[in-house]
Each structure stands twice: as structure tokens, then as C-alpha cells.
Amino acid sequence: MKTVINVVGAQDAGDLIIDRQNRRVKLHVYEPSQIEQWDRVMKELAEESEATKVIVYGKKQDIPQWQSLGYELEGTIDGFFQGENAQMLTRYLTEERAASGAEKLAEEILTLSLSKAGSTIEKSLPEGYHLREATEADTKELACLYGLVFATYPTPMNDPSYIRKTMQEGTIYFVVEFEGKIACAASAEVSERFGSAEMTDCATHPDHAGKGLLQPLFIALEQRMEEAGIYFLYTLTRAQSAGMNVTAAKMGYAYRGRLINNCTIFSGYEDMNIWVKPLRPTRE
Secondary structure, X not given: OEEEEOOOOOOOXXXXXXXXXXXXXXEOOOOHHHHHHHHHHHHHHHHHHOOOEEEEEEOHHHHHXXXXXXXXXXXXXXXXXXXXEEEEEEEEOOHHHHOOOOHHHXXXXXXXXXXXXXXXXXXXXXXXXXXXXXXXXXHHHHHHHHHHHOOOOOOOOOOHHHHHHHHHOOOEEEEEEEOOEEEEEEEEEEEOOOOEEEEEEEEEOHHHOOOOOHHHHHHHXXXXXXXXXXXXXXXXXXXXXXXXXXXXXXXXXXXXXXXEEEEEEOOEEEEEEEEEEEOOOOEO
């Protein structure tokens, strides 16, 4: 469950988010002159909501001030703010949340992924599979797919009403079907305000794993984003799982850092790698 709220200094309800499911507080926009004030507000909100991680989408020039308050630079999302880079500054409120549970494995997977960088050769879908954009009529089947693939997920994707809400708010879903049933799905969570999109919610039904279905989905989503004027794409992948990291690297996404114990996914809190693919030049 996420709560978006307005507090003193906020320009928009989406500037500050209390994410109770993942026990974190996120700040997207702030005035540089109010950084210390924001730090106090977020610590208070974190205590009230039992959050153990605070995330700031910062600007490069503000990094030293945030670091002086105890924040760490974990990575960068290129072009996040209408082409301007977002610096991912984090503060952990417990030692447990700050400690990666599988750093060695994550590094091994990253090395493997980087060795595959840009190696994708565009392939057609296997015979019998068809790709299309999803509609609200698909929400029940999509929820069943996500519930089957993920025991735990950062958002309630096993709830058809939640998926319908995200569609109405601008998230674009594409699916691959086989014999009239959804075999694979992915989405682009669009932020029109910021002009960027997160490529996310990737899931393949176990019966269709290993068929190479995700690559055509990503290509279709990327084309859809470019047509919509969204030029700055990124994806957050489970650092402990090779699949999506290798896919992102193959498809030309660049590794830009790792968010420790960022969210609950699959079995619990996991580290998430940042991969970016700007379709236009970015700026600091």
C-alpha cells in the first residue's frame, strides 16, 4: 500500500510517497534550500510508518549535502526528470535493512550480464504466439499470472482492480498469448510529468519459460513509448536472478547501480539493479 501526501514544501502529491508494503519513504521533488527540512520530515514519517529505508531522487549538485546528512549514492536513473538524471540517494534506518543478503551472487550475475551487453539479435515470436497491447478486459487473467509467478511482489499485482487502476493512470501493458491465454506480460509505468517510464511487471507463465517471449514484448513497449514521446526508459531487476539482468544487458540497457534491500519481491526483501536506456541524450 502506497500513500501519496502533501507536506510543507511539496509541489505535488506524488512528490512524497509512504510505501508501507516495502517499508520505505520516497521523495521525488524538493527545493534545494529545504533539504534539511525534508530530511527531518522524512525521518518523522518513516518512524510513524515503521519504514526502514528512505529514498531521494536527487540532483547531482545536491549529492554532497544529502551525503552530509547520512545518505548514500546507490545509483543513477538517466533522464528520469524530463531528460535530467536522478541520483538515487538512500538512507537506512536499521543495520539489517542496509546489509545485502547475497552480494557475491549479485556480483556474479552482474558480471555474466555485462558480458552479454548489446548481444541481442531480434527474433520473431515462436509459431503459435501472438503479441498485443492489453486492455482492462485482461486484468483478471493478468492478476492470475502475477499471482502464480510471484509469491511476493512490491505492488498488489495479483489484484485485478489494482491492475485496472494502473492502466487508467497511464501504465501500458503488452502480452503474448498462446491459444488465447496470456503466456507472458510486461508493462511500462509511464510518468508523463517526468517524461520517463519504468519497464516493469515482467512475468512468464512457467509453461512457456525459455521461449524467448520477453524480448519481443520489450521491443513493442519501447516502440510504444517512443511513439508516445517517452524517451527515457529504465528497469529495476532482481540482483539475485540472472534472467532479467541478462535480458536488460542484451537489449542495450546500461547498468547504473544497485538498490540494497529495495523492495519485497519473490521471497522477501531483495537488492534491485538499475538498468537504463535513454532514447535521447540526457543531462546531469
